[in-house]
Amino acid sequence: MKRKGVSPLIAAVLLIAFTMALTALLTAWVTQFTKTQQDESEQYQEKIKCSGSNFIINNDFTLYAPTVTGGNLSVRFENIGFNDIWIEDITVWYDERTIPVYLDFEQFNVLEDEDLLKDIDVYVAESGTLSSVDVGDLKKIQFKSTCEGVWFILERPVVGWNTNL
DSSP states (O other), X not given: OOOOSOOHHHHHHHHHHHHHHHHHHHHHHHHHHHXXXXXHXXXXXXXXXXHTOOEEEOGGXXXXXXXXXXXXXXXXXXXXXXXXXXXXXXXXXXXXXXXXXXXXXXXXXXXXTOEEEEEEETTEETTEEOOHHHHOSEEEEEEEESSTTOEEEEEOOTTOOOOOO
């Protein structure tokens, strides 16, 4: 009587090959899964960090120096949060324009527990230099940080901007 079947050597080779293929698939999946979890963790860390971030602008120390062709706004930022804040976007509304203008400026940061006095040219927009004759006086200005939901709007007081301190 002849026995037919798979020799033990071939069975062992097939078992090892199957195990190696399964290991390669699992390694690829675990690597991708770990990377995804790490990316999500970094995003949540940033959101947690931003939850303790906040700043205000003291209007009493704001000085507006308009000129015929433009104007500077001297602003005092007060970081009242637990982290440094980066100002990434400044939007300005003028009397004679219905659409706001985004200013062209270099990002800056306000360190934790720090007050920062910053001069901003409110007539240098991303689209080019504006003239105060064309767009009118500064109505309000919004400062946005890199943290979602952390921003401040500075509006022209009823009595007008401080032009000297």
